[in-house]
Amino acid sequence: MSAKLARRGGWREALRTAWVALVAVGLCAGACTGTPAGPGAGGGTAAGSPAPPAQGSPEASAPGSSAPSAATAPPVPGTVVAAGLPRPVGHWANLPFAWPSSCPAGRATCPLEMDVYAPLGGGPWPLVVVLPGGPADPTQYGYLQALAVPLAARGAVVVTAGWQMRAEDGAGFPQSFEDVACAVGVARGIAATYGASPDRVTLVGHSLGAWAAEVVALSRAPFTPDDLACPAARGSLRPDALVAIDSAPWEAMGTYVGPGYIPSLVGSDRASDPAILAALDPHALLAAPGAPHLPVLLVHGTADTTIPEAYSQQLQAALVANGYASALVLVPGATHSSVLGNGATIDAIARLAGIG
Secondary structure, X not given: OOHHHHHXXXXXXXXXXXXXXXXXXXXXXXXXXXXXXXXOOOOOOOOOOOOOOOXXXXXXXXXXXXXXXXXXXXXXXXXXXXXXXXXOXXXXXXXXXXXXXOOOOXXXXXXXXXXXXXXXXXXXEEEEEEEOOOOOOOOOOHHHHXXXXXXXXXXXXXXXXXXXXXXXXXXXXXXXXXXXXXXXXXXXXXXXXXXXXXXXXXXXXXXXXXXXXHHHHHOOOOOOOOOOOOOOOOOOOOOOEEEEEOOOOHHHHHHHOOOOHHHHHHOOOXXXXXXXXXXXXXXXXXXXXXXXXXXXXXXXEOOOXXXXXXXXXXHHHHHHHOOOOEEEEEEOOOOOOOOOOOHHHHHHHHHHHOOO
């Protein structure tokens, strides 16, 4: 290895180590002026959130600098949820985890944020990452608390993470899916601090987030965000198990998300490119040679009037036909939103993720 490559590798590893430590202790402690979101609040950008060190800065070019281990005691949670739960759950809100290179007009930086829900003590717990649906502003993931709190109370560390879904927020291909891969890698990186094992990540997506999770989980080649965009990632950026709840159907994306959504995401000049379209189609991905055959759980509410359950049934048939270990759980009477907090949904995810 040349001296130049060695220096580059040392800088990247130093940056990763430092940022894992920062995210692990909440990142905003003493550095941000944003107020942590309480129960039911959506994610929000904490004013003054620090950007990662620029290349060439003293912080970024000091491979010998020391940083606290990510396996230290977790910071004090912003809120604790305990009423009616088998164990109290801490909630750490608005933790910046990624700095995409593509931002909305007029913004130099647009950090993506995640929330962590974890039992207070014990472990190591299973690790779950949850993506919101949309398309919406990437800060609008607070509604996922309906799923995150009961899962954490059963015995899991649950990370809810924003991702870029709309062109006006900087979304695109492949960067939106790199956001998701980054969330998986950062969750592994900070897992020990919050009492989780980083060895197995269950990736859960709801609605449009389910489609994004499917693309990341089923693609033969992993999505790999740039080190500066995702400095705290550790280990594999792929999940080890996949859960799709009320999945937005690729074959009817124009109907249920909007006729211009895919062109806005990939660019009108690439919207008819067969290779791009195949890379976004879960049915094509799961049938492709070399596709990762991870376990898959599909969940759909039978009273969902936003996306019919038939699409999950079709995806389940394709998974079975291609030899996946998969299951479909239809939740009686559950709507597109109420399915998240339904006991049948919680039970099914807990079984797959090894919770409780």
